[in-house]
Amino acid sequence: MKLDIIVPAYNEEDNIFNFYDAVNEALKGIKHNFIFIDDGSKDKTLQKLKELYKKDDENVKIISFSRNFGKEAAMYAGFLYSKADYACIIDCDLQQDPAYLVKMYDFLRENDQYDAVCMCQKQKKKRGLQRMFYKLMGKLSNMEIVDGASDFRMFRKNVVEAILEMSERNRFSKGIFSYVGFRTYYDSYKVKERKAGVSKWSKFKLLNYAFDGIVSFSTKPLRFATYTGVLTSFIAFIYLIVILIKTFTTGVDTPGYASLMCVMLFLGGIQLIFLGILGEYLGKTYNETKRRPIFIARERIGFDEDFL
Ligand code: UDP
Ligand code: MG
Numbered sequence: 001m002k003l004d005i006i007v008p009a010y011n012e013e014d015n016i017f018n019f020y021d022a023v024n025e026a027l028k029g030i031k032h033n034f035i036f037i038d039d040g041s042k043d044k045t046l047q048k049l050k051e052l053y054k055k056d057d058e059n060v061k062i063i064s065f066s067r068n069f070g071k072e073a074a075m076y077a078g079f080l081y082s083k084a085d086y087a088c089i090i091d092c093d094l095q096q097d098p099a100y101l102v103k104m105y106d107f108l109r110e111n112d113q114y115d116a117v118c119m120c121q122k123q124k125k126k127r128g129l130q131r132m133f134y135k136l137m138g139k140l141s142n143m144e145i146v147d148g149a150s151d152f153r154m155f156r157k158n159v160v161e162a163i164l165e166m167s168e169r170n171r172f173s174k175g176i177f178s179y180v181g182f183r184t185y186y187d188s189y190k191v192k193e194r195k196a197g198v199s200k201w202s203k204f205k206l207l208n209y210a211f212d213g214i215v216s217f218s219t220k221p222l223r224f225a226t227y228t229g230v231l232t233s234f235i236a237f238i239y240l241i242v243i244l245i246k247t248f249t250t251g252v253d254t255p256g257y258a259s260l261m262c263v264m265l266f267l268g269g270i271q272l273i274f275l276g277i278l279g280e281y282l283g284k285t286y287n288e289t290k291r292r293p294i295f296i297a298r299e300r301i302g303f304d305e306d307f308l
Contacts, residue, residue: 002085003032003105003154006078008071009049009092010039014196016048019092020060026098030105035061035078036092040068046299053301061302065295071200072171073295075151079160081303088154094195096152100187104154107185115156115182119189120148133210141218143178146186153177168216169288172209175217215280222281225274232267 005023009016020034038046046064053060063077075089086108090096096119104117131147138145151173155163162180177184214221 003027003030003101004078004082004084004087005032005034005101006075006082006087006089007034007036007092008039008074008078008089009036009041009045010068010071010074010200011041011043011045012092012197013041013044013048015092015094016045016052018195019094019098020052020056022094023090023098023101026102030102033059033061033084035063035081037074037077038062038064039071039074040065050301057302062299063297064299064301066298067296069295071151072173075173076164076171077295077297079164081300082160085157086154087157087160089151091152093197093199095192096150096189097192100152100189101154103187107187108154108156111185113183114185115159116177116184117154118146118149118177118184118186119152120146120186121150121191122148122188129207133213137175137210137213137217140214140220141175143175143217145174145178148188149174149186150189152189156182158182167294169290169292169294170212170216170284171294172213172216175213179217211280215284219281221277225277228270228274232270 007019012019016036023032023034036049036052038049046062049060049062049064053062061081063081065074065077078089079087086105088101088104090098090101100119104119107117108114134145134147134149137143159180159182162182163176166176166180
């Protein structure tokens with residue numbers, strides 16, 4: 001029984017060693033491998049990882065990307081190279097206490113009716129935008145997106161294989177994890193402060209992330225556009241009849257510039273919004289059809305030759 005610890009790392013030079021020590025300390029007695037993914041870091045992350053490899057070439061494996069491909073791509077690479085019975089994703093910044101790894105591991109070993117454990121963040125402060133996003137996302141995609149569910153998860157091998165089957169380029173892991181199904185046990189954890197370095201997330205990024213998630217897993221916005229089109233056409237038709245009757249009975253009525261302008265602007269706005277939504281789907285389709293690789297590795301260190 002072995003456990004692969006998949007660790008995406010982007011500009012985490014000051015966290016690598018602390019992280020490694022903390023995990024080893026927590027996982028005493030559990031056989032485990034580290035799969036670090038250096039996501040095109042610009043600092044000394046790779047150098048630090050190589051030092052770690054020199055120290056412990058038995059258990060440390062490294063994939064270094066040719067540039068920054070994002071955490072989603074890093075997680076995919078980790079899954080691709082994982083061969084153990086269990087695999088987990090954990091951040092490198094020690095915001096997620098490695099002690100939970102033992103909890104997750106024990107849980108999966110003792111409960112074979114479950115295939116995955118997902119840790120949900122106990123919110124320190126209420127993040128309204130995030131909560132709204134989870135609600136909207138769940139409603140739009142008919143999928144279970146649990147509030148606060150993080151990427152801090154552990155899976156059995158069968159789940160990892162299913163995740164790898166989802167070979168889309170535009171990866172939205174929360175949706176993917178939910179889509180593949182299996183029985184997931186949800187537990188909660190307290191997010192700690194970052195040990196070193198800075199977070200790579202911004203509010204603006206979260207908004208784009210939300211859009212990506214919705215477009216990746218739901219075509220409901222397109223249906224909504226169609227319904228809105230049908231509804232406005234219906235209203236316009238009724239209005240047309242009213243105007244015709246009015247014109248025939250009371251003659252031509254020239255004033256009406258303001259109302260005309262309002263209707264024109266309103267419909268123009270709606271059209272642009274829906275054109276944008278259509279464009280989002282078209283863009284995603286365009287990107288998927290190119291079938292570009294999800295990540296490009298510059299170096300792979302510590303893997304068996306035959307596996308590469
Ligand atoms: N990360 C990554 N590639 C990126 C951004 C982040 O591999 O482009 C890694 C990062 O090194 C960390 C994890 O993903 O281990 C979570 O990132 P971060 O701590 O910035 O996110 P937050 O905890 O603030 O949500
Ligand atoms: Mg973090």
